[in-house]
Amino acid sequence: MIIKINMQSEVPIYLQLRNEIVKGIGRGEFEPGESLPTVRQMATDLGINTMTASKAYQLLKAEGFLETDRRKGTTICYPTCSAPQDNRFDEKLADELELLSAEAKFHGMNLTDFLELCQRAFNEMEVTAK
Amino acid sequence: MMMLIIFLITDISMVGIFAGVYGNIAKYREGMLMGVHIPKSELEHPDIKELLQLYKKRNRQFYLWNMLAGIAVCLLCFTYFSIFITVWTLWLVEFCLLTILRVYHYHQKVYDIKQKNGWISSANADVSAAVDTRTSSQIAKKILPAKLHLIPAAVILIPLFFPQIRTYLLNESDGRIMFLCTILVSTAYMGVGYFFAHMPNKIYSENSQINLQINALEKRLYTVFLFLSNICNTGAYLGIIRDIASSNWIGGVGMGIYIFLELIPTAIILIVFFWLRKEKERILAQDSTPFYIDDDYYWRKGWYNNPNDKRYFVQDRVNSMNYSLNYGHPSAKYVTGGMLVGTGLLLLWMCILCIRIDFTPIRLTENAAQYSITSGYKTATFALADVESVTLLDNLPDEKFYRSDGSEDNSKLLGNFRGSKTGHCQMYIWIEHAPILQIKTKNTTIFLNSSNEAQTKEWYDQLKDEISSKE
Numbered sequence: 335m336i337i338k339i340n341m342q343s344e345v346p347i348y349l350q351l352r353n354e355i356v357k358g359i360g361r362g363e364f365e366p367g368e369s370l371p372t373v374r375q376m377a378t379d380l381g382i383n384t385m386t387a388s389k390a391y392q393l394l395k396a397e398g399f400l401e402t403d404r405r406k407g408t409t410i411c412y413p414t415c416s417a418p419q420d421n422r423f424d425e426k427l428a429d430e431l432e433l434l435s436a437e438a439k440f441h442g443m444n445l446t447d448f449l450e451l452c453q454r455a456f457n458e459m460e461v462t463a464k
Numbered sequence: 465m466m467m468l469i470i471f472l473i474t475d476i477s478m479v480g481i482f483a484g485v486y487g488n489i490a491k492y493r494e495g496m497l498m499g500v501h502i503p504k505s506e507l508e509h510p511d512i513k514e515l516l517q518l519y520k521k522r523n524r525q526f527y528l529w530n531m532l533a534g535i536a537v538c539l540l541c542f543t544y545f546s547i548f549i550t551v552w553t554l555w556l557v558e559f560c561l562l563t564i565l566r567v568y569h570y571h572q573k574v575y576d577i578k579q580k581n582g583w584i585s586s587a588n589a590d591v592s593a594a595v596d597t598r599t600s601s602q603i604a605k606k607i608l609p610a611k612l613h614l615i616p617a618a619v620i621l622i623p624l625f626f627p628q629i630r631t632y633l634l635n636e637s638d639g640r641i642m643f644l645c646t647i648l649v650s651t652a653y654m655g656v657g658y659f660f661a662h663m664p665n666k667i668y669s670e671n672s673q674i675n676l677q678i679n680a681l682e683k684r685l686y687t688v689f690l691f692l693s694n695i696c697n698t699g700a701y702l703g704i705i706r707d708i709a710s711s712n713w714i715g716g717v718g719m720g721i722y723i724f725l726e727l728i729p730t731a732i733i734l735i736v737f738f739w740l741r742k743e744k745e746r747i748l749a750q751d752s753t754p755f756y757i758d759d760d761y762y763w764r765k766g767w768y769n770n771p772n773d774k775r776y777f778v779q780d781r782v783n784s785m786n787y788s789l790n791y792g793h794p795s796a797k798y799v800t801g802g803m804l805v806g807t808g809l810l811l812l813w814m815c816i817l818c819i820r821i822d823f824t825p826i827r828l829t830e831n832a833a834q835y836s837i838t839s840g841y842k843t844a845t846f847a848l849a850d851v852e853s854v855t856l857l858d859n860l861p862d863e864k865f866y867r868s869d870g871s872e873d874n875s876k877l878l879g880n881f882r883g884s885k886t887g888h889c890q891m892y893i894w895i896e897h898a899p900i901l902q903i904k905t906k907n908t909t910i911f912l913n914s915s916n917e918a919q920t921k922e923w924y925d926q927l928k929d930e931i932s933s934k935e
Contacts, residue, residue, distance in 0.1 A: 335596070335597050335598070335672070336594055336595070336596050336597075336667060336670060336755065337594060337595050337597060338588065338591040338593075338594045338780050339591070339592060339593045339594065340590045340591060340592050341592035341593060341772055341773070342590075342592060342772070343590070352546075356598075364597075367587075368601075369601045369602075370597055370601055371595070371597055371600030371601045372601075375600045375601070375603075375604075376595060376597075376600060378593050378662065378663075378664050379595040379600050379665050380593045380666045381664065381773060381774060381775045382593070382596075382774070383774065407601075
């Protein structure tokens with residue numbers, strides 16, 4: 335998968351990297367068990383600080399998207415090995431949706447259009463939990 | 465004659481290589497023309513066609529003129545060496561500077577045309593950097609690791625365990641130089657090998673297979689080439705060791721093997737470079753989803769200037785084997801400026817040294833029982849009290865002399881030499897002139913003469929008289 339970063343964006347680079355990897359997992363562009371580059375290689379190829387790449391990887395591991403294997407290095411988690419569903423994820427999702435909803439309503443979007451957008455985005459995701 | 469052949473080969477090769485690398489920027493490659501991203505369909509645009517016509521015409525003239533000038537300059541080697549090397553240096557500086565300036569000039573012209581016509585690609589407009597995760601994660605398995613270079617490095621150190629060889633390498637100046645050069649070259653190959661193995665992977669396509677194929681091909685070829693070059697370097701050094709072990713002397717055979725093996729990588733890298741370029745073009749020609757980030761704004765003057773990019777080294781647009789500096793970092797300007805000034809001063813110093821060697825006469829002067837031999841190379845001194853014998857010879861002794869430092873050309877021998885029988889000696893002689901004064905002191909043997917036969921005899925008589933009156 336090609337991960338693209340915008341250095342001029344207001345979104346921190348580590349967050350952009352994290353988001354791109356999560357989207358890639360969702361769209362099925364990353365296969366479960368697939369190896370990611372090492373932190374150093376990722377940083378070299380993107381031209382970013384190693385600490386920035388490391389921060390993104392640490393965040394993804396904490397969220398259950400990545401795991402470290404001694405032989406394979408950092409790999410994409412199988413959905414079954416994700417962190418067990420608990421209130422923290424639901425609260426996070428609700429919080430982000432609240433923000434998106436506020437922005438959508440402010441810009442005059444109605445509920446139907448908003449749900450249609452959500453459905454389209456959700457349908458693009460090919461990853462399925464086992 | 466040897467110098468003529470060496471410089472002719474050097475000049476013709478250099479012009480040929482520059483023409484192949486820098487003279488070939490008019491070809492559309494990786495979505496770029498002359499290092500500027502433009503849509504392929506715009507190659508037929510009148511502005512582009514006109515520029516390409518002008519470029520090709522001026523290109524032919526430039527390289528042809530420099531080829532002829534480079535050949536003509538070589539004929540000066542039959543005159544004074546200093547005149548030849550000064551004119552050759554001026555030609556070299558002109559050729560190198562104008563080659564680079566021409567690349568920048570045409571790059572800027574294409575960029576101006578691109579700006580004027582609005583050919584900015586909207587794809588990846590917000591992208592500053594990208595990585596192909598599949599290529600990045602799999603590339604390490606496909607290339608030769610730099611630590612393999614430790615093997616030839618270890619072989620270089622093995623002869624130090626043999627006392628005779630260790631003594632020669634550490635005590636004789638030519639042995640020391642050979643050993644140090646070999647170690648430095650080996651380290652350089654290892655360093656460059658490590659650099660190539662760890663350089664960022666380039667994205668050519670949305671297709672990861674193509675990216676992996678090209679990056680793996682490039683890195684594998686270069687890392688293997690550098691390892692084989694290190695083997696050649698070690699082999700060249702062992703040829704020298706063979707000479708030292710058999711005759712305690714670095715002779716013509718050892719030097720010949722050394723030069724031959726050290727030159728092999730030069731020939732191979734040219735083949736590798738041009739073959740790799742063709743292969744990349746072949747692979748990319750089959751690609752239907754090319755990928756590039758249009759960062760031409762940062763390359764608009766021909767060199768890379770992006771203060772927001774933390775990278776210090778970036779891959780060159782014209783020659784992917786080269787790396788350029790990011791002039792967005794202020795220190796890059798100082799480094800380049802320092803290198804240019806330093807190189808200029810070094811060349812100037814070299815020319816001045818050669819002029820001094822050619823035009824400073826050899827003189828023997830005396831001051832209170834201290835004798836000084838002045839020449840264009842350096843001044844040697846000896847005390848009358850240290851002189852053991854003074855002899856007038858018709859020729860140099862019939863033995864091999866090897867120069868440790870100084871100058872050796874068709875007319876003069878100046879500096880420190882080592883004879884196969886005489887041992888360490890100093891020479892301040894005109895080759896085509898006789899007689900030659902041999903002065904043996906407690907520490908060394910000095911061979912000295914003047915271009916004027918009578919002057920040499922006068923020095924001999926003077927020294928003889930001084931020695932006699934001392935006794």
